[in-house]
Amino acid sequence: MSKPKTVVGVLPPRIEISKQDDFDAWYNEVLNKGGLVDRVEGVAGFVMKPPSYFLWESIKSYLDRTLKQIGHENHHLPFALAADPDSYGKRENDASDFPTNEDLIYTYCRKWIKSHHDLPLRINHYSSVSRSIPQCLPFLQNSEPLQQECHTFHLTERDAIAETGRMLDLYTSLYRDLLAVPVVNGRTRSKDPMTGKHSNTTILCHIPGECQWIEAATCQEWGQITSKKYNITVDNPDAERETSPPLRMWHNTYRLSSSAIGLTLALHGDDRGLVLPPRVAETQVYIVALRVPSLAERQRLDLALDDLVTCLSAVGVRVIADRKENASPGMKLHQWVIKGIPLFMDVGQQYIDNNIVTVRRRDIYHAPESKIEVNTSDIQTTVPALLEKIQEDMYHKANDDFHLWKPDIETGEYVLEDQ
Amino acid sequence: MSKPKTVVGVLPPRIEISKQDDFDAWYNEVLNKGGLVDRVEGVAGFVMKPPSYFLWESIKSYLDRTLKQIGHENHHLPFALAADPDSYGKRENDASDFPTNEDLIYTYCRKWIKSHHDLPLRINHYSSVSRSIPQCLPFLQNSEPLQQECHTFHLTERDAIAETGRMLDLYTSLYRDLLAVPVVNGRTRSKDPMTGKHSNTTILCHIPGECQWIEAATCQEWGQITSKKYNITVDNPDAERETSPPLRMWHNTYRLSSSAIGLTLALHGDDRGLVLPPRVAETQVYIVALRVPSLAERQRLDLALDDLVTCLSAVGVRVIADRKENASPGMKLHQWVIKGIPLFMDVGQQYIDNNIVTVRRRDIYHAPESKIEVNTSDIQTTVPALLEKIQEDMYHKANDDFHLWKPDIETGEYVLEDQ
Known part of the structure; x- marks a missing residue:
């Protein structure tokens, strides 16, 4: 072996930009120099290097354990590509004919829910989604977030609302216990055009340097909209007569994405670099x-x-x-x-x-x-x-x-x- | 609550086709009736229902534990889409300009390997791949397999060959201990046009009903091809003089896909249905x-x-x-x-x-x-x-x-x- 070479004249790496002065530049710098992400020229998106992928694996493992405790099962969905591309879109020159991810999941849930005995149904999956936004800030604002998404179907509105409470608690605990991030329950101010409800419930996180509130997880109560559109019904368990009309399900969705990683890094990091919980x-x-x-x-x-x-x-x-x-x-x-x-x-x-x-x-x-x-x-x-x-x-x-x-x-x- | 209804005149579900008579039809029937997969009309690919996704999660968890023991770290790659589609392909009217998954990973490894101190490098990731083959048999022959893929870079050919031995053992243990599937080490008969070597090593599995040998996992030794093409080199640790030329790495890839699920189901299943280990x-x-x-x-x-x-x-x-x-x-x-x-x-x-x-x-x-x-x-x-x-x-x-x-x-x- 050769003798160890003495490194002369190499300055130690340091963070040049202050979090307070320019949040976006600081954030990009700490993620790059901290070895969390890598970019390859000419390629959209970024590589999650082992320390940042470890964060996502920790989040998944926490979610998996706690979701299973409340009765969720994991499944895996294909990309919702048409089997025969010619049979969609082109035929009627209408892109809305193309099956979406929602078409896929609800058509499949309709087959699954055959009776009120199958309720509540709770299914969860992990996926990466592709969004047509420019690649600005890894995790916080990027074109290919990883996400956890679950769907629940309930017999009554009361059950559906109770589920949202449980899920908000679960997400809050995840942020507090695993990521050391404080969050607060909130809702969006505007009415949802789909549900007509005043707002979606969510949990909110705040990044001091950036001075903005960010949704840390989203809980959506769709009411009976999904069941109506996809014709998902069950027999009425309390019905006296056989002729009693079938019941529509109450449907919720819950989502947490890899922006949780970005929130954690942005919140704890300082002008010297990253600070990992x-x-x-x-x-x-x-x-x-x-x-x-x-x-x-x-x-x-x-x-x-x-x-x-x-x-x-x-x-x-x-x-x-x-x-x-x-x-x-x-x-x-x-x-x-x-x-x-x-x-x-x-x-x-x-x-x-x-x-x-x-x-x-x-x-x-x-x-x-x-x-x-x-x-x-x-x-x-x-x-x-x-x-x-x-x-x-x-x-x-x-x-x-x-x-x-x-x-x-x-x-x-x-x-x-x-x- | 209404009284439980007595179900009259409904025949119990059963498998209609014999494995020996028509393997493909039998396989599709047991997977559908056994509740492992679901298809949605108009959508390519299939839903992995909880029992089959549980198989993949078990395989991942086994791989994760054992790969970490031999020094692998997990990372996550983006889809290799060009940041600016106009800058690739169209310019020279040459599709080979478009960055591939290999371009992405090796460009990134070149940045990672800065010195012989960084060797051996072992990185692993899980992904789904999209292949343009018709959707015939879930897991065994399908358009969107899930896969585990790892890459290792070594200083010497001897190290690279020793790594293949370790990985073959790891895959063999996985099949034997977790999936109750016997396998044997083999290699393909034809020469690889890329490496010029006689064949790739692999582990092989046999499904009696189908009378065919199937690759259960693949190990590829690329020699110094990758290092040459992507210019991945390190300083020579044994060099006497500073002018000694840099060394090229020895590179291997190892892959196991969700076809492991198909092999397991096909091997153990019988004319009454699935048999899960x-x-x-x-x-x-x-x-x-x-x-x-x-x-x-x-x-x-x-x-x-x-x-x-x-x-x-x-x-x-x-x-x-x-x-x-x-x-x-x-x-x-x-x-x-x-x-x-x-x-x-x-x-x-x-x-x-x-x-x-x-x-x-x-x-x-x-x-x-x-x-x-x-x-x-x-x-x-x-x-x-x-x-x-x-x-x-x-x-x-x-x-x-x-x-x-x-x-x-x-x-x-x-x-x-x-x-």
């Missing part, structure tokens, strides 16, 4: 060996890295030890800060002398209390507790800011629900 | 109450259903109790057989008299030993053990048949690897 950070702890004077000490540190990784992995911590020698510990520190990894651990002379390592918190990186010395014998309890503390502190910090902005909501496109 | 069956046990003379006994049975579901769920068994009164137990039995649910449990007078329930195995449904009486006090140990026994027996039965067909392999499109 520990529960959804692919790497929670980043260990790096500091420089030590002798080769014997270096070898001892290398073994220490192995031990620390084994110890932390054993208690479920997602940890990486950086053994590469092509960058200084200082360069690595900068990369770690930009990538938003919750905890950074340096292992050096202190470890050799006293079995002590230094951990640094990303969320309060500027504060003196961000730097904590930990005895390696306590590492299996201290580090997981610290990660939980960071998760909690990030939520509380965001929630404090959130309450400052909350009054604004009534003046915009949305109104708050009674809390 | 317990580990991938969304519902493993189906409990139904038999008719009893008195209302008091009926109520006792209803409580028994609750108890059994609680007991079995507690030990991780996926169980459904059918409380609907719109079909006779006999009708339910037929539906259960067609759907291929591994175990069926009836709860009736025997339960009331002696705390005994009868379980029936789907895999050996025709055999006298398929029917077993179990005391409810043993249920938490007996049922999980029985499910494991079914999984094992299904594999052994399939493997015995497989060995009969194995000699055929040399005469076809494939040759066997040395085992």
